[in-house]
Amino acid sequence: xxxxxxxxxxxxxxxxxxxxxxxxxxxxxxxxxxxxxxxxxxxxxxxxxxxxxxxxxxxxxxxxxxxxxxxxxxxxxxxxxxxxxxxxxxxxxxxxxxxxxxxxxxxxxxxxxxxxxxxxxxxxxxxxxxxxxxxxxxxxxxxxxxxxxxxxxxxxxxxxxxxxxxxxxxxxxxxxxxxxxxxxxxxxxxxxxxxxxxxxxxxxxxxxxxxxxxxxxxxxxxxxxxxxxxxxxxxxxxxxxxxxxxxxxxxxxxxxxxxxxxxxxxxxxxxxxxxxxxxxxxxxxxxxxxxxxxxxxxxxxxxxxxxxxxxxxxxxxxxxxxxxxxxxxxxxxxxxxxxxxxxxxxxxxxxx
Numbered sequence: 001x002x003x004x005x006x007x008x009x010x011x012x013x014x015x016x017x018x019x020x021x022x023x024x025x026x027x028x029x030x031x032x033x034x035x036x037x038x039x040x041x042x043x044x045x046x047x048x049x050x051x052x053x054x055x056x057x058x059x060x061x062x063x064x065x066x067x068x069x070x071x072x073x074x075x076x077x078x079x080x081x082x083x084x085x086x087x088x089x090x091x092x093x094x095x096x097x098x099x100x101x102x103x104x105x106x107x108x109x110x111x112x113x114x115x116x117x118x119x120x121x122x123x124x125x126x127x128x129x130x131x132x133x134x135x136x137x138x139x140x141x142x143x144x145x146x147x148x149x150x151x152x153x154x155x156x157x158x159x160x161x162x163x164x165x166x167x168x169x170x171x172x173x174x175x176x177x178x179x180x181x182x183x184x185x186x187x188x189x190x191x192x193x194x195x196x197x198x199x200x201x202x203x204x205x206x207x208x209x210x211x212x213x214x215x216x217x218x219x220x221x222x223x224x225x226x227x228x229x230x231x232x233x234x235x236x237x238x239x240x241x242x243x244x245x246x247x248x249x250x251x252x253x254x255x256x257x258x259x260x261x262x263x264x265x266x267x268x269x270x271x272x273x274x275x276x277x278x279x280x281x282x283x284x285x286x287x288x289x290x291x292x293x294x295x296x297x298x299x300x301x302x303x304x305x306x307x308x309x310x311x312x313x314x315x316x317x318x319x320x321x322x323x324x325x326x327x328x329x330x331x332x333x334x335x336x337x338x339x340x341x342x343x344x345x346x347x348x349x350x351x352x
Contacts, residue, residue, distance in 0.1 A: 004036060004058075005045040012036075025049060037061070037079070044068045058083070059101065070094065080105070081123075088112040103153070104128075111138035119148050125155040125175070134158040134180075142167050150196075155179070161186050166193040173197070178204035184216065191221045199226040215240050 010024045013031070028049040038060040047053070048071040056072065059081040066080065067090035075094050082104035091097070092115035100116075103125040110124060122145070127135055135157035146167045153175040160180040165171075171194045181187065181202060191197065200221075202208055208228065210216075218224065218232055219240050225232055 001043070002039060002041045003043045003045055004039075004041050004047070006047065006049050009034065009036075009047075009050070047072060054096075065089070066091070091116065099123075107135070108133060109136045109138060111141050113141045114144040116144065117148055119145055121151040122149060123151075123153040125153045125157065125177075127157050129158055134160065137164055139164070146170075162190040166190045169193065171197055173199040175201050176205070177201055181205040181207045183207070184210055184213070187217070188220055191217065191224075194221070196223060197221055198223050200224060201226075201228050203228045 006024065006028055009031075010027060013027075013034075029051050031050055032052055033055045034050070034053060035057040037057045041058065041061040041063055044058075044063060044066065046068060050072060052074050053072050054074055055077040056069075056075060057079045059079045061083050063080065063083040063085060066085060066088070069075070069078065070090035070093040073093055073095060075097050077099045078094070078097060079101045081101050085102065085105040085107065088102070088107065088110065089112050091100075091112060094116060096118055097116050098118055099121040100113075100119060101123045103123050105127060107124065107127045108129055110122075113119065113122075124135070129135060135154065142164065146169055148170070149168050150170050151173045152165070152168065152171060155175055155177040156179065158180055159176070161183065162176075162181065163186055166189065174194075174197065179202075182205070184207060187202075187207060200217075207213060214227060217227055218237055222237075
C-alpha cells in the first residue's frame with residue numbers, strides 16, 4: 001500500500017530543490033508539475049500545500065478516492081486514467097481545470113463536475129461498466145459544461161444515443177469509438193446542434209454500416225473536416241451538397257405534382273362515372289356561393305327505363321319472293337316478263 005504524501009513528494013523530487021536551505025513547505029509551494037504515474041499509489045494524502053500545482057499525473061495507479069484533490073485550486077491538467085475510481089466527487093473546487101482524464105476507471109455516471117466552468121477536454125473512455133449497463137450523464141453536469149467543453153472522448157462505454165449530449169453546444173471534437181450507436185436520426189439531430197464540430201470518430205459503431213452513412217454525415221455537418229479518421233475533401237462535399245439539392249428539388253416537384261393531381265381530382269371528380277357540366281347548366285337553387293365552378297351531374301330518377309335498357313325491336317325477316325308478289329299485285333305492268341297476271345276488272349269474265 002502506497003500513500004501519496006507531501007513528504008513522499010519532497011523526497012522523490014529532492015533533486016529539484018535549487019536552494020539547500022529551502023524548506024519542504026517552500027518547495028511544495030513552488031512546484032507546478034508532479035508526475036506520480038505508475039507508482040502503485042492507493043491513497044492520496046492532503047496535498048493542499050502544493051498551492052501552485054497546475055499539472056498532476058496520477059495515471060496507472062490503484063487510486064479509489066479523489067476527493068482530496070478538490071483543494072488543488074490551481075490545477076489545469078489532471079491525469080487519472082487506469083485507476084479504480086468509482087465516483088467523481090468534490091472536484092467542483094477546481095475552478096481552473098481545463099483537461100480531465102478519467103479513462104479506464106469504474107465510473108457508471110458522469111456527475112459532480114458542476115462548477116468546472118473552464119473545462120475544455122473530458123476523456124472518460126473505456127469505463128469498466130457492469131454487463132447490461134451503459135455510461136450515463138447527469139444533466140446538471142452536462143448543463144454546467146455546455147459552454148466550455150470542446151473535446152469529448154466517450155469511446156467504448158456501451159452508449160447507444162447522443163441526444164442528451166446535444167446541450168454541449170461548443171463541441172469541436174467527438175471521439176466515440178466502439179459504442180452502440182445505430183440511429184441515424186439521433187445522429188442527425190445532434191449534428192444539427194454542433195455547428196463547430198470539425199472532427200468526429202464513430203468507428204466500430206453499428207451506424208457506420210448504414211447505407212450512405214458517410215455521405216449523410218458530410219451533408220449534415222458543414223464544418224466537419226475529419227470523419228472516422230479520414231479527411232473530407234471539399235470537392236466531395238460540394239458534389240454531395242449539389243446531389244442533395246437536386247434530389248430535394250425532384251422530391252419537391254413530385255410532391256407538388258401529386259398534390260395538384262389530388263386537388264384536381266377532388267375539384268372535378270374525374271373518378272366519378274357521371275358527366276361534368278359547366279356551372280351555367282346547373283340548378284342555381286342548389287349551389288351555394290363560393291362553391292367550385294363545376295359540379296357532378298347526378299343521375300336523374302325517372303319512371304321510364306333508360307333507352308339502353310329497353311327491349312330491342314325484332315327486325316323483319318326479308319322474303320324476296322313475297323315482296324315481288326306483293327309488288328306485282330299493286331302494279332301489274334311492272335311484273336316480271338313471261339307471267340300472265342290478270343287485271344282485277346277482267347277476273348269476272350273468265351269462264352271456268
